[in-house]
Amino acid sequence: MPLTPAALRLRSAGAHFVRRPVGLASALRASEGSSSRHAVKWILGTSPRMTCESGVDFFTIFILGLVPGIHTRHRQPLRLTFYSAHASSLRLRSAGAHFVRRPVGLASARSVPRIGVSRYRYPSEQERPERSEDSRSTHINAIQPGGIRSCARHLNDASPGFFHAFLAKIFMTTAKQEFLDGLRLVLPILVAPISFSFIVGAASVQQGLSALEATLMSAGVFAGGGQMLALEVWHEPQAWLLVMLAAISINVRFALQAASVRRKINHFSFVERWLTIATLTDPAWGMSEVRHLTRQVTFAFIAGITVPIYLIWVLGTLVGALLGNLIEDPAKFGLDFAFVGIFIALALPFWKRSGAVPVAIASGSTAIVCKLAGLGAVYVFVGAMAGVLVAAVMAWRRAMLAPTP
Amino acid sequence: MTLDAYNMSLILLVTLATFAMRAGGAVIMARAQLGPIATAAFEAMPVAVLTAVAAPAALTQGLPEAIAGAAAVIVGLRAPMAVVIVVAMATVVVMRQVLG
Numbered sequence: 001m002p003l004t005p006a007a008l009r010l011r012s013a014g015a016h017f018v019r020r021p022v023g024l025a026s027a028l029r030a031s032e033g034s035s036s037r038h039a040v041k042w043i044l045g046t047s048p049r050m051t052c053e054s055g056v057d058f059f060t061i062f063i064l065g066l067v068p069g070i071h072t073r074h075r076q077p078l079r080l081t082f083y084s085a086h087a088s089s090l091r092l093r094s095a096g097a098h099f100v101r102r103p104v105g106l107a108s109a110r111s112v113p114r115i116g117v118s119r120y121r122y123p124s125e126q127e128r129p130e131r132s133e134d135s136r137s138t139h140i141n142a143i144q145p146g147g148i149r150s151c152a153r154h155l156n157d158a159s160p161g162f163f164h165a166f167l168a169k170i171f172m173t174t175a176k177q178e179f180l181d182g183l184r185l186v187l188p189i190l191v192a193p194i195s196f197s198f199i200v201g202a203a204s205v206q207q208g209l210s211a212l213e214a215t216l217m218s219a220g221v222f223a224g225g226g227q228m229l230a231l232e233v234w235h236e237p238q239a240w241l242l243v244m245l246a247a248i249s250i251n252v253r254f255a256l257q258a259a260s261v262r263r264k265i266n267h268f269s270f271v272e273r274w275l276t277i278a279t280l281t282d283p284a285w286g287m288s289e290v291r292h293l294t295r296q297v298t299f300a301f302i303a304g305i306t307v308p309i310y311l312i313w314v315l316g317t318l319v320g321a322l323l324g325n326l327i328e329d330p331a332k333f334g335l336d337f338a339f340v341g342i343f344i345a346l347a348l349p350f351w352k353r354s355g356a357v358p359v360a361i362a363s364g365s366t367a368i369v370c371k372l373a374g375l376g377a378v379y380v381f382v383g384a385m386a387g388v389l390v391a392a393v394m395a396w397r398r399a400m401l402a403p404t405p
Numbered sequence: 406m407t408l409d410a411y412n413m414s415l416i417l418l419v420t421l422a423t424f425a426m427r428a429g430g431a432v433i434m435a436r437a438q439l440g441p442i443a444t445a446a447f448e449a450m451p452v453a454v455l456t457a458v459a460a461p462a463a464l465t466q467g468l469p470e471a472i473a474g475a476a477a478v479i480v481g482l483r484a485p486m487a488v489v490i491v492v493a494m495a496t497v498v499v500m501r502q503v504l505g
Contacts, residue, residue, distance in 0.1 A: 195487035210407045213416060220420035225451070229458060230419045243415050247422035249454045254423070255430030256447055262435035277431045278424060331501075334494030337470060341477050341493030343459035348481040348489070350452035363453040364460030371461040380457045387453025388446050395445030 175300035182304020185287050193312045196224045199338045200231075201320020202327070206335065207234045211321035218317035222279060222310065225346050226251045229380075232339060236376065249384055257285035264292050265299075272299040279306050355394060363387025469500035 197218065204214030204227075221227050229246035236242050258277050261284075265273055276284075276299065284305045288297045327333060350356050367383025375382065439447070463474025473496035481489040 192486045195490065199490060208409075209412050209416075210409070213408060213412045216413075217416040217419065220416060221423050223423050225455070226419065226423050229454070230415070232458065234415065239415060240418055244418050244422045247419045248426060250451055251423045251426040252447060253451045254426045255434055256444075258427045258430030259434035262431040273431075277427050280427050332498070334473075334496075334498040334501075337473060337494055337497040338490055340459055340462040340470065340474060341490040343455050343462070344474060344477045344493065345481055345486040345489035347452055347455035347459055348478065350455065352482075353452075356449070356452050359449045359453055360456040360460075364456040367457035368461045368464055371465055379461060380454065383457030383461075384450065384454040387456060388449050391449030391453070392442050392446040395442045399441050 175298070178298045178300035179304040182287070182301040183308065184304075186283055186305045186308055189283060190308060190312060193224070193309050194316055196342070197313050197316025198320035198323070199342060200224055200227050201317040201322070202324030202335055203228060203231050203339060204317070205321045205324040207231045209234075209321070211318060211325065214321040215314060215318045219314045221247070222281070222313060223247075223251050223254070224313075224342075228339060228342050233380075245381055249381065253282075254280055257282070261285055261288055264288060264297050265302075267296070268299055275299075276302050276306075279310060281306065281309055283309065355391070358394065359387040359391045362390040469497050469504050472500050473497035 200218065201211070201214050204217065205211060209217065209231075217227060221230075226247040229250050230243040233239060233242040233246055258280050261280060262273075262277065265276055268276065284302055287305055288302060291297050291301060324335070327335065347360070351360055363383040363386050365383075366386035367379045370379035370382045459474070462470070463477075464471050473493050476496040477489050477493040480492045484492070
């Protein structure tokens with residue numbers, strides 16, 4: 001059976017509780033049942049003239065709005081508003097794009113508030129309506145559900161209080177679900193930020209920062225590798241230049257990650273977008289990339305990843321700094337070597353990648369030579385440049401050897 | 406719980422530099438398409454920097470540190486990050502006792 005307008009509309013609002021595509025009449029018959037079904041009734045209202053059982057498509061929804069006998073529960077005329085929908089925009093919308101910001105309506109479009117379209121999630125495979133052999137419904141199944149959802153987005157019900165409260169409820173549960181999805185993914189790896197933040201806190205006080213400064217640094221920088229590397233050169237001459245180089249060189253990966261993530265979060269609001277970018281971490285990036293393969297990435301999902309990491313990071317730094325203050329002689333516990341341990345642990349996943357071994361050998365050996373030659377803290381950057389150069393040459397050779405298409 | 410001007414200014418610098426990386430990537434690089442060589446160079450940067458820090462620190466300070474670094478690498482091929490750090494610290498403490 002095809003989607004009914006009610007199911008379509010509910011889906012357009014981000015709801016996926018209508019698991020089974022049901023005919024309009026049967027949906028209405030069932031509306032005395034569960035609360036979700038009840039909502040169908042609420043939104044559509046009941047009318048004896050509403051007899052279409054199945055095969056309802058986008059244009060039928062459109063026409064339904066024009067039939068005088070169909071009205072809402074409050075005896076108000078049923079009004080539908082649409083976003084302008086060209087074929088191309090339909091396609092793009094079904095792909096998750098939401099570039100049409102302004103509702104272009106049939107009637108009273110301006111009265112329709114912009115709903116957080118960004119929050120809907122793609123239905124998973126199980127939730128997708130089954131394909132129907134019914135000839136009447138082929139045309140509706142030919143269009144991706146996302147496109148339909150986006151077109152038939154609003155039913156401007158006469159009781160906006162209820163309607164919008166209802167929508168808000170849906171959005172909240174969807175967002176909550178997204179948040180929990182992110183949380184579930186990030187939980188197993190939280191042990192890394194916990195231990196890392198302790199060490200960063202301890203290392204910060206070891207380098208002469210107060211516990212408050214260490215916490216502020218973690219809250220502001222929110223990038224463990226960069227913080228450790230900056231702390232390593234904290235007391236060198238020209239430290240201001242070295243800490244900046246440290247932060248830039250190790251965090252330059254964020255530039256690549258942010259560039260990639262930015263293309264996937266076009267539908268976020270301005271604030272959501274910049275919160276995401278300003279707090280981008282390796283896990284948030286990686287999981288968003290994976291998530292994007294199957295469904296649209298939402299802000300709630302990213303928040304589910306980033307919020308626990310951020311809280312743990314800041315609090316863990318504070319705890320580590322307070323504990324680090326208690327330790328009289330850091331070398332006795334090998335704490336001075338924690339720096340090296342961290343850098344090895346951070347570098348190991350990279351070393352395992354193909355092509356990284358020559359880079360590591362070049363940068364490591366160059367850095368050792370420069371350090372033994374007494375170059376001071378600059379050895380890090382000379383070594384790093386040697387590694388980057390090797391990587392560039394390797395890529396250049398690959399490009400030369402590759403057959404031109 | 407004090408705030409030192411020197412520390413705070415450096416913290417601010419690190420914060421700004423890190424944010425500049427994230428924001429720069431989102432604003433500039435999301436629009437520009439990097440060539441394969443530039444991409445490879447950017448991607449190699451973290452591993453190059455990390456190695457340039459870790460290798461001299463592990464290999465030029467003495468035998469206990471070198472052994473601890475090697476132990477960390479071997480353990481790290483299988484174990485998670487926290488274990489690597491603990492192993493590195495424990496090995497260096499033990500080796501300093503044994504050798505020093």
